[in-house]
Amino acid sequence: MLTELAARARARLDPAHWDFFAGGAGDERTLRANEEAFQRLRLLPRVLRATGPRDLRTTLFGTELSAPLLVAPTAFHRLAHPDGELATARGAAAAGTVLVVSMAATTPVEDIAAAGGPLWFQLYPQPDLEFTAAVVRRAERAGCRALVVTVDSPVFGRRERDRRNGFTDLPAGLVCEHLRDGTGRVRDIVMDADLGWERIDWLRGVTGLPIVLKGLLHPADALLAVEHGVSAVLVSNHGGRQLDGAVATVDALPAVVKAVGGQVPVLLDGGIRCGADILAALALGAGAVLVGRPVLWGLAAAGADGVRQVLDLLREDLDRALALAGARRPADLTGDLVAARC
Template structure:
């Protein structure tokens, strides 16, 4: 985290309220134990996976996080460069500080995270823009009907980007940068309209309740991400790993289920995959890598996770993620 302003470090590291959910996310992974199989003759491991028609070198995506230019001057361009080098996908935040066109120029596989906006004309134009830029999927954040403010941000007074930085994908055709608006009227009807207006796969991010996972399937979502916004929305919400089994049961294998929140090691990833997640998304570790070394720092974090997952698979007796099963987890 070399050179990261303490105020900005608190912005990235912090969570909502008393940060109970933030802590619970990491604690949940620490509670799980792996019951390895032996004498399986795995040989070299194969971490490759295919997700929504995209081939990835490993089942690890970069989660959407805002304001990468606070961590490094190259911002989201550096992060995407690392994603391309690692052969995985980056979910670009709607609050990115670099325009989608610059990020896409890195050649990375990109998904785009959207907070549905009440101004449908602007939203339609934004969707046309990101589709033209070549994003492969739309990740709709569904757990944020209102803004949530972390205690750390209130203490440090962090409320806005410094001069010279902006949410570049909120810039309209007149050059004005619009505010991201949270919409407390958001409903499944909004999702239906969104799906009808895009040819991209639609992923719902922020699913914790199994009834919502079932509704996601019924409303045609192409995948869901079990997420509590990294502990940054409803403090006291269930840890994502604790929510995962019920969401998987509700989805019933009809759509891929991904998970984020507190994932720090390759063994965390193994636990998620063994329980049935198709892939994981990591956020804060990427930011710390970006702050410490730009694109190289992010790539180093991703390659560390790859090496740890490969090692964990070998020790658990699996050659590929598909070989893992829930009976390996206690």
């Protein structure tokens, strides 16, 4: 089903826009590794566990989700569908989950919030602290329930597909709506190579929202994140779009979980394509997973209905995987269910 939606999306999209969504950095080794790492995992299910009906509900920061599955922040949804992030928000709400709104969204967060459903907001901290604080306040006023701070982007990754296609600007009429300043001018996103832990401390003084630190792979950074008071960490390599050759996220997950030691939730994105992938990530210690590209495939193929289809399919596939693994709830999953890598 997901591969069918991907094919439909590719057929409908401008080839340069498909490449923007589908591509990664450099030779795309990490892009491929995210999926390949899940494919190497082997599960060791239990039997005769009398699971009965499964209960996939999960609560994060006071919000109940239909499953431990969220929509990852991705940019420029109006390249995929005319309704853009509005359609994504409607699909996520219908599926009973959270949409993480990208700072590079092509629809204002206020309009996305009006579409219904719980939202988090993804932030690239900007060198201009006053502007950064204004963006955070805007997300708060719109009702976003958490701040997802991306920290793996001191510079842009080298994205060869975009270079070949000459894709450098959005089409006329589309802008990054959250980069408008007080005059209405649209700024460029600045990747800040001077970003350090002191900026996380500063953000904690700016907002009372839970802060989820996105882009961690090294366990030492996960431990530092806890020490700096974040509310959750998100194991992510930016979908393979930043440092090519970086470790696959599911391979990095166990060491991060061990370093955090249960002090805050550990989330994961990158390479999730089926319920067994979600089950493996949860068994290895993730509290929930986020999906990005499959949601964009659904959006491009069928708008809000396509987004809902993707999320419903993954939730139903996880439910089936839980039953087959001998578990009733995500919390029942333990590391011994992941037997080996081949």
